[in-house]
Amino acid sequence: MANYTKGTVKDFSGFDARADAEVLRKAMKGLGTSEEPILKILTSRSNAQRQQIAADFKTLFGRDLVDDLKSELTGKFETLMVALMRPAQLFDAHALKHAIKGAGTNEKVLTEILASRTPAELRNIKQVYQEEYEANLEDHITSDTAGYYQRMLVVLLQANRDPDGHVNEKLVEQDAQELFRAGELKWGTDEEKFITILGTRSVSHLRKVFDKYMTISGYQLEETIDRETSGELEKLLLAIVKCVRSVPAYFAESLFYAMKGAGTDDDTLIRIMVSRSEIDLLDIRKAFRRDYAKSLHHAIQKDTSGDYRKALLLLCGGEDD
Structure with a gap:
């Protein structure tokens, strides 16, 4: 939902995958592990470069770099280093799979990823999920969630949000009025109106709707969502509004x-x-x-x-x- 501008990790200039692989092997070989070279290399190379290091590590030593990291490191440091080694295109798909695997569902992860990713990113996640796990992400999510929370996730998964561009001022007014009628003016809440508008309109359109809503109702939309909804649906709607804003x-x-x-x-x-x-x-x-x-x-x-x-x-x- 945002124009990506600045990451802290970029391609490392003068990159030498083979040399990095050798340093990592030396750091983990024999008794004891030297953590410093591992953390310095893996945090200063881009994900694409880390994948090259892993390939060279296997070529040079016949060993799997991630397996070695898992056997030599422990605790949160191990979790972080292994996460850095996950191919970028797989990262979200793996997190979602992990969130819906086994007993209980980690709704926090579903909400965070599906609310914050662009339609193009969501389409990519669905494709990678299908290829990696030979399963449909939507099917997995719907079998693990329910109610209006599930419906909002399904709408987001369609990745059919209007493209950013021209804003129809009449529709802005109409959407703001409909949200007002669906929440503050209604006994009970028309959740479907919130789901449709927040799940399908473009980001630039929604920002104008939020401003218009404030003018009409005297409330920020977040305040209304807080009053009118609860549980996981409330958290998801709030996450969408926050991501639209920034x-x-x-x-x-x-x-x-x-x-x-x-x-x-x-x-x-x-x-x-x-x-x-x-x-x-x-x-x-x-x-x-x-x-x-x-x-x-x-x-x-x-x-x-x-x-x-x-x-x-x-x-x-x-x-x-």
């Missing part, structure tokens, strides 16, 4: 809450830092600094430790204070 701000908020209070939500922290590192992590950093009066770098430093912290700080790519 994808980087949405991820900055997710990172802030992942590190707020007692305990850190490391799954969310790793997923966002890895998946956005080549897309818009610099924009996320800027939004984090603006909205929470501290830098993302500072928050990571405070809430993590050891090699895991070092690797996250390198992915973060610098301080904003």
Whole structure:
């Protein structure tokens, strides 16, 4: 939903996959593991370059790099390094598969990915999911979810949001009025109106609808969603509205809450830092600094430790204070 501008991780200049493979093998060979070269290499190479390193590692040593990382590393640091090695095009499909596998569903992951990805990205995720797991993503999601939450996910999965461009002012007025009638003016809520409008209109159109809605109702749409809906549907609708307003701000908020209070939500922290590192992590950093009066770098430093912290700080790519 955003124009991607700035990642913190780019192609490493003077890249030599073979030399990197040799350094990684040396770091993991024999007794004990040297974590420093592993984290330095894997956080400073692009995902495409990491895949080349893995291919050369297998050619040179007849070993699988990811298997070696799993056997030599532990804990959150291992999880982060393995996540960095996942091919970029597979990252979201793997996260979704993991979220709906086994007992219980991780709705947080479904909401985050489906609310924040562009229609083109969603089409790609569906295709990769089909190829990788020989299964239909929509079928898997509908068998694990229910109600209006499921319907909103299905609408997003169609990836048929109107293309950005010309905004029809009459339709802006009409959509804002319909949302007002479906929520604030109605006893109960017409969830289907929210689902259709938020799931199919273009981003630039929706931004104007949100402004018009504020004029008509005196409320931000988020306030209405908060009052009129609940549970997973509420979280999903709010995520869509936030992503329409600003994808980087949405991820900055997710990172802030992942590190707020007692305990850190490391799954969310790793997923966002890895998946956005080549897309818009610099924009996320800027939004984090603006909205929470501290830098993302500072928050990571405070809430993590050891090699895991070092690797996250390198992915973060610098301080904003």
